[in-house]
Amino acid sequence: MPDNDSPPQLQFDSDSSVPEQVVVRAAQLRAEINRANRLYYLENAPELDDAEWDGRMQELLALETEHPSLRTPDSPTQRVGAPPADGFDEVVHPVPMLSLGNVFDEDGLRAWYQRALDYLELESTPMVCELKIDGLALAITYRDGVMARAATRGDGERGEDVTANVRTIRSVPLTLEGAEGTAPPVVELRGEVFLPNSRFADLNAEREEAGLPAYVNPRNSASGSLRQLDSGETAKRPLDMFFYALGYVENAEEPASHWDALQAMKGWGGRTNEWTRRADTVEEVMAAIGNAGEVRESLDYGIDGVVIKIDSIAIQRRLGYVGRDPRWAIAFKFPAEQAETTLKAIHVNVGRTGALTPWAELEPVVVGGVTVGRATLHNKDEIARKDFREGDRVVVQRAGDVIPQVVEVSSRNKRSADSAPFEFPDACPSCGTNTVQTEDEAVTRCVNATCPAQFERLLEHFASRRAMDIEGLGERVAQDLPRLGFISNIAALYNLRSRRDDLLELDKMGEKRVDNLLTAIDESKFRPMSRLMYALGIPGIGSESAEWLSRRFHDLKGLRKATEEELLSIDGIGPIVAATLVAYMAQEQNEDLIEGLIDLKVGARDETPEPSADHPVSGVTFVVTGRLDSMSRSEAQSRIKILGGKATGAVTKKTNYLVAGAEAGSKLKKAQRLGVHVINEGEFIEFMDAGIVPIAPGPVGNSDAS
Ligand SMILES: [Zn+2]
Incomplete structure (x- = not known):
């Protein structure tokens, strides 16, 4: 595998007819595209937007076509994506998942069609038009009508086994209908997974609440959701899927046309896109493209x-491939909805979790029918990389329901002589505390728990229903209390009773409301530890991780002293959260706050026991694989969770038991390799129903396996 991070190799080709600057440019393009691919596919952090990526790819393709000696084996024109990330089993695609060539206008489309006809020596041949959904390509194999494996495209040859995660997508059939009769014994269905636009905003709101960086766009979030190592996480994401191709068929007759294949997949219960239509001429294709452009805004997914x-499969076979692109298919790409305007000012907001979010104040401009006056600049790194400066002419883009974004400095931009690069604040604009940026995160944060800008929103969050549930402490009171000098940190909330008389003088706060509020505050002292941990609004700690933490640490005293190592040994707590939590506890103002809460005995009550906390399954980590007879895998997983256990998708050293059903495959092998206890369905049911522990649970590797 080529090292994508290495600097461009300036191999001066023996073909001396290639000018030096062309060789250098091609190397530069390869390096940029490889880097962007890696960020996009492996880290879910796109660096180039589609138009930029396409532009570079087209330029590189053109150079390589003109000078074939430039086409190195590691050129991104020779590959589709990137190899799988650690954590998922690798899948070799029986039939490679290919990329598509692109055209951008009618001339390009006509040229593609004519080349195909010339090759075939035909006058015309029917075509099928499909919406190009902005998601993630998947190949799902069904054996005897039952879903056996789902894999991402990866680099086209090898993808990742995401079966457990794909099973959580409701629109993907677990068994094909008519399996007894019509579905072939082995069939691979291909399609696109996406996150509906309507759910994208919700997902980002949840991430913001948990202190996680927001996803840039729905496709990015679909990829992130599908590649969760814990399929339980994927299950929470409202992913959806359309099928658009038959990958391969074994021991059965193949449909004669692509159109027939779509109808067959639909008949088996695979969701296909309703918009799909046939066309016999380039004119009809152009009309379809025009229609797609019109309906685009009304769709709940990005295209x-x-x-x-x-259409004809036989003709597809005859046409074959050029390099990695099929000759029988092409993508007509829409221009992104963009407009040029002036970036009037760059502002930085401070959110509840302290994230410093830069945004652009723009000279209002119409983009895709909507007036845009402000747009996101994502983060500090993005501003530096693209060198956005106040006063610049910039390109603004919006797609669907996505927050408008500033894409790049306009190429026609002429900077004034006194323009200077934007300096992202080193200190919080509100409180002046030095900001923190963890290595793995693009987000810059103010970690001061008493930061005024964060505090009002933190207070509101602290009192919210899923946190400490303090009735009467809503948005307005959360603003008034700090602004009128009643409290400057959370702990002071619990001393408010001594200032009852002052509170009574607050506008609109009658005696009854004040007393109710004070009572509600007092009562909140007795919320379980998990609620308190969530309520503190520590970045990365949502309600779920707060619960995991509270199983280990029953009060703030213990948590305060926790080391990164201790935290990392808790299932579900990763290195970023562990490091953030330790950094949080070490921060001076936070130390005072925690000290204050301990003195006031907030959250000091014993945790109300979970309904099943004493069941032996509680706290035990399972992976379920293969086919179970008495229940589906999702049923098994939810039973584990109800009893306080954890059901994850990937076998790791932290896995206590692998529940292996019929035809268990790679996970079983991995469990055996790692020495994870393997139990059968019967043992699993006894464990669940009667609490009979089959064998002493792991962690393996430092116990019986060594
Ligand atoms: Zn601050």
């Missing part, structure tokens, strides 16, 4: 073009 395929 970035239309895919045109030659």
Whole structure:
């Protein structure tokens, strides 16, 4: 595998007819595209937007076509994506998942169609037009009508086994309908997974609440959701899928046309896209593309073009491939909805979790029918990389329901002589505390728990229903209390009773409301530790991780002294959260706050026992694989969770038991390799129903396996 991070290799080709600057440019493009691919596919952190990526790819393709000696084996034109990340089993695609060539206008489309006809020596051949959904390509194999494996595209040859995660997507059939009769014994269905636009905002709101960085766009979030190592996490994401191709068929007759294949998949219960239509001429294709552009805004998923395929499978075979692109299909890409305007000012907001979020104040401009006056600049690194400066002419883009974003400095931009690079504040704009940026995160944060800008929102969050549930402490009171000098940190909330008379003088706060509020505050002292941990609003600690933490640490005293190592040994707590939590506890103002809460005995009550905390399954980590007879895997997983256990998707050293059903495959092998206890369905049911522990649980590797 080529090292994508290495600097461009300036190999001066023996072909001396290639000018030096062309060789250098091609190397530069390869390096940029490889880096962008890696960030996009492996880290879910796109660096180039689609138009930029396409632009570089087109330029590189053109250079390589003109000078074939430039086409190195590691050129991104020779590959589709990136190898799988650690954590998922690798899948070799029986039939490679290919990329598509792109065209951007009618001339390009006409040229593609004519090349195909010339090759075939035909006058015309029917085509099928499909919406090009902005998601993640998947290949799902069904054996005897039952879902056996789902894999991401990866680099086209090898993808990742995301079966457990894909099973959580409701629109993906677990068994094909008519399996007894019509579905082939082995069939691979391909399609696109996406996150509906309507759910994207909700997901980002939840992430913001948990102190996680927001996803840039729905596709990015679909990829992130599908590649969760814990399929339980994926299950919470409202992913959806459309099927658009048959990958391969074994021991059965293949449909004669792509259109027939779509109808067959639909008949088996696979969701296909209703918009799909046939076309016999380039004019009809162009009309379809025009229609797609019109309906685009009304769809609940992003599309970035239309895919045109030659319908006949026999003709597809004859046409074959050029390099990695099929000759029988092409993507017509829409131009992104963009407009140029002036970046008037760069502002930085401070959120509840202290995230410093830069945004652009723009000269209002219409983009895709909507007036845009402000747009996101994502983060500090993005501003530096693209060198956005106040006063610049910039390109603004919006797609669907996505927050408008500033894409780049306009190429026609002429900077004034006194323009200077934007300096992202080193200190919080509100409180002046030095900001923190963890290595793995693009987000810059103020970690001061008493930061005024954060405090009002933190207070509101602290009192919210899922946190400490303090009735009467809503948005307005959360603003008034700090602004009128009643409290400057959370702990002071519990001393408010001594200032009852002052509170009574607050506008609109009658005696009854004040007393109710004070009572509600007092009562909140007795919320379980998990609620308190969540309520503190520590970055990365949502209600779920707060619960995991509270199983180990029953009060703030213990948590305060926790080391990174201790935290990392808790299932579900990763290195970023562990480091953030330790940094949080070490911060002076936070130390005072925690000290204050301990003195006031907030959260000091014993945790109300979970309904099943004493069941032996509680706290035990399972992976369920293979086919179970008496229940589905999702049923098994939810039973584990109800009893206080953890059901994850990937076998790791932290796995206590692998529940192996029929035809268990790679996970069983991995469990055996790692020495994880393997139990059968019967043992599993006894464990669940009667609490009979099959064998002493792990962690393996430092116990019986060594
Ligand atoms: Zn601050």
